[in-house]
Amino acid sequence: MNVIECRQLSKSYLRKRALHQLTFSIRENTITGVIGRNGAGKTTLLKIIAGFYRPSSGEITVFSERPFNSMKVSQNMIYIDDQITLPTSLSLLDILHMAGRFYPNWDHDLAARMLDYFNLDPLQHLHHLSKGLRSTFLAIVGLAARCPLTIFDEPTTGMDAAIRKDFYRALLKEYLAHPRTILLSSHLLHELDDLLEDVLLIDRGELKLHLPVDELKEYAVAIIGDRELVEWVIASRTVYHRQQSGISRYAAIIRRDEDVLEEARQHGLEIAPVSPEDICVYLTNQTKGRIDDVFDRTES
Amino acid sequence: MMYLTEPSLKRVIWNQYLFKMTALPGLFTSLILTQLAAFALSLDGTGGTSIGFDTITVRITHFSGDLIFYFTLMWAYIAGIMLTIRQYRNADFFFVTNRWTQHLSTIALLLTASLYAGIVTPLLGNLLRLVIYWSHPDNVMTAIAPRPGELLLNLLITTWYAALLSCFGYLTGMLAQLNRVFVILIPALIIGSVYVQDSGGILTAAIRFYAGETSILLLSVKAALTLAIVYPFTMLITSSLEVRR
Numbered sequence: 001m002n003v004i005e006c007r008q009l010s011k012s013y014l015r016k017r018a019l020h021q022l023t024f025s026i027r028e029n030t031i032t033g034v035i036g037r038n039g040a041g042k043t044t045l046l047k048i049i050a051g052f053y054r055p056s057s058g059e060i061t062v063f064s065e066r067p068f069n070s071m072k073v074s075q076n077m078i079y080i081d082d083q084i085t086l087p088t089s090l091s092l093l094d095i096l097h098m099a100g101r102f103y104p105n106w107d108h109d110l111a112a113r114m115l116d117y118f119n120l121d122p123l124q125h126l127h128h129l130s131k132g133l134r135s136t137f138l139a140i141v142g143l144a145a146r147c148p149l150t151i152f153d154e155p156t157t158g159m160d161a162a163i164r165k166d167f168y169r170a171l172l173k174e175y176l177a178h179p180r181t182i183l184l185s186s187h188l189l190h191e192l193d194d195l196l197e198d199v200l201l202i203d204r205g206e207l208k209l210h211l212p213v214d215e216l217k218e219y220a221v222a223i224i225g226d227r228e229l230v231e232w233v234i235a236s237r238t239v240y241h242r243q244q245s246g247i248s249r250y251a252a253i254i255r256r257d258e259d260v261l262e263e264a265r266q267h268g269l270e271i272a273p274v275s276p277e278d279i280c281v282y283l284t285n286q287t288k289g290r291i292d293d294v295f296d297r298t299e300s
Numbered sequence: 301m302m303y304l305t306e307p308s309l310k311r312v313i314w315n316q317y318l319f320k321m322t323a324l325p326g327l328f329t330s331l332i333l334t335q336l337a338a339f340a341l342s343l344d345g346t347g348g349t350s351i352g353f354d355t356i357t358v359r360i361t362h363f364s365g366d367l368i369f370y371f372t373l374m375w376a377y378i379a380g381i382m383l384t385i386r387q388y389r390n391a392d393f394f395f396v397t398n399r400w401t402q403h404l405s406t407i408a409l410l411l412t413a414s415l416y417a418g419i420v421t422p423l424l425g426n427l428l429r430l431v432i433y434w435s436h437p438d439n440v441m442t443a444i445a446p447r448p449g450e451l452l453l454n455l456l457i458t459t460w461y462a463a464l465l466s467c468f469g470y471l472t473g474m475l476a477q478l479n480r481v482f483v484i485l486i487p488a489l490i491i492g493s494v495y496v497q498d499s500g501g502i503l504t505a506a507i508r509f510y511a512g513e514t515s516i517l518l519l520s521v522k523a524a525l526t527l528a529i530v531y532p533f534t535m536l537i538t539s540s541l542e543v544r545r
Contacts, residue, residue, distance in 0.1 A: 052393065052544045063304060069398045069539070075307040083544070084394050085387045087323035094322065101315045102395040104305040148304055 001028045003149055003181045004049055009058035011044055011205075018044045020205045021058065026183070026198075031175060033192050033213075034185040036202035037284050042185040043081070045202065046153050049183070050079040062149065073149075078103065080142035081153035082135050086126055092137060093122035096144075103145040105178075111144035114170065118163070131158030139167050143174050152184045168195050189277040193217075199276065203284040216276040221261065224251045225269035233264050240282040253282055312396055316405035319395065327382075327413055331375050335424055338371035342428055343435075363432045365425025369458065372421050376462040379413060380469020384477055386545070393543045403535045410466040418459025422451050456516055460523040464510065467527050471534045477541060 004026040011019040019041045026032055036042045047053045048060060051067030051074060060067065067073040086095060092115065100106040115122055118136050120129075129137060139155050156164045172195055175182060186192060189199065193213050201208040211219065220240060223230050227250035234252050237260060241253040253274055254260065264271055274282075348361035382388070383406050392402045426446055433441055475482040493503040513519040 047544060050544075051398070053542045054540060069400070071307040071309065071312065071396075071398050071401070072304070074393075074398055075312070075396045076304050079394075079544070081544075084390060086391050086394060087388070089325055090323050098319055098322075098395060101318065102312075 002026060003028045003063060005059070005061045007059040009045075009048070009055050009060050011041075011048060011053065011056045018205055019048075019055075022202075022207045024200065024207060024210045026181060026200075028181055029179040030197045031171075031182045031184065031195060032198040032200055033189065033196040034183055034200050034202065035189055035280050036185075036187065038187055040202045040284065041205040042187075042202055043153055046079070046151050046183060046185060049149075050077060050151055052079070075102075075104070076147055077149040077151065078142055078145040078147040079151045079153065080138050080155055082131070082138065082155075082157045084138070088125060088127050091123050091125055092120060095126065095141065096122075099141055099145060103147060105146035107144050107146055110174075111140055114140045114144070118166075132160060132163060135159050136163055136167070143170060146174075146178055146180065148180050150180055150182045152182070154185055154187075156186075164191065168192075171195065189280050193276050199280070201280055201283060208283050213276055216279060217273070218256055219276070220253050220274045220279050220282075221256050222251045222253050222272040222274050223260070223264050223269050224249060224272060225264075225267075226250065229267055230269060233267060233269060234260060240279070241285070253278075307396065309401060312401045313405050313408070316392060316395070316397055316401055317408045319392075320405060320409045321412070323391070324388075324409070327379055327409070328416065330379070331372065331413070331417055331420070334371050334375045335368055335420065338368040339424060339428060342367045343431070363428065365421070365428055368421055368424050368428070369461075372417050372458065373461055373465045376414060376417060376465035377469040377472075380410060380466035380471075381473035381476075382469075383410065384470060384473025386477070389477075390544045399539055399541065399543075400535065403531070403538075406470070407531055410470065411463055414459050414462035414466055417462040418455045418457075421458045422454035425454070426451070453516060456520065460519060461510070464523050464526060467530050471530055474534050474538050474541075478538065 002025040006022050006024050009019060009022040010017075022045065034042050034046065044053065048055050049062055049067060051062070051070055054068050062070070062073045063076060065072055067077075090098070096108060096111050096115075099111075100108050112122075115137075118133070118140070120133060120137055120140075126134060126137065135155060135157050136159060139152070142150055142152055142155070156167060159167065168191065171182070171184075184192070184196070189196075196213050198210065198212050199216055200210045209216075209219075223234060226248055227244065230250050230252050234254050237254045237257065239252050239254055243251045245251065251272075261271060342363065342365065345361040345363050346367055348359065351358045351360070389402065392405075397405075472482070472486050475486065490503060510519065510522060513522060
């Protein structure tokens, strides 16, 4: 069963096109990473799914309902980001109690134990927490709410490496014990490829790809060797990235293709896998040339 | 397997109402502070005249709870506006709600606050009379004890006025959320209409419509009708307002 279905979903603000003709669906009980560069449209997409924003055109259904103003979506969904400001009069414990009133599957015991584990004082206030601890607390709320659709928009902002690891581990354990549909946005796949099942890659408001992580691992290859030979072998293929490292070491990253691989092997070229993280970076590289070119104006 | 739960509107509105009552104690403390300020200002009297004869001077000073009443209405208007600001609305959407339940729970909160103002204001007016009675032992006093039924009447009047003002404040705030133009336009309209000398001003007409009413029953009907029109209107014009921007 699909929890989310989008058809030709677009969203534009006054001048800027934020999302353009997205069509995809998210299956029930999967963890999907919404990956994209800063400003790619991740947050806009997630907030349309959550029912906070209205799409400009196209169709979207969540639990078979249009999410905007849908009570059913709101009750079965929680959206965690670090932008939220809650009334300063509430302590962390108050917020947990409130969440328990609203979310039917709320596990207060879990929330309390996690608060204790991360050394968060229940009587503290949200606005007194540091950026990382704030994210930690909100992530705890997101997990303990046990909503059938759980959306984390850049949940690890400000968390240090240890807390981040703990969070991913907690997320996985919770997911296995109580399966639910999870969307998790990030600008990098880094640290996430073991956690995610699917990747939804967005670039400049457009859907670049929507694949299982396992397939993404096989998506592209690097052909490495002498520059001219490499270029000859990959001729007329779409090249995601070219890189010269050392005099005789030239790498080109292309879509996996058995014909090309065969030819590369015959010519004694080196073939290397490309990590899903790198593929996402290459597919969404929107800069003109490289950063080096900004400083190096004499070379063309 | 996680099952979808079907929401109950009543339950969500009740939860949102409880959330706001717990999370926004400032709404009630700000009224206390406003009224204390008005109370202190009223101790000097709200008006007076002196009549002098050859050797005698009679000084008449009016003391009344009017200032407390007007300050309360100002507070109600501002409270209505405050509840429309983005941070508060975003916080509602951290939990379960849609735009309708959000409006309805906020309206319930404003009505509760109005009733609270309606109870406190007349009592404070009476306290003022007592304090003045005790602090001016040598003077001739009139109208110290409240007339029978006066407290209840004042309670109703204050509640209705506070409910009206907070409702208008809510509309004002929501209009400003829809378009920033209203931030300038609404104060300009209000101030402008004060300066319109003939009876054509909107504000003058509005005040005459409500304050000119001498029957409490008719005032109640007028106020209730106004709320029944202005609140749904506000809900309709903001039904597509995006949140957590």
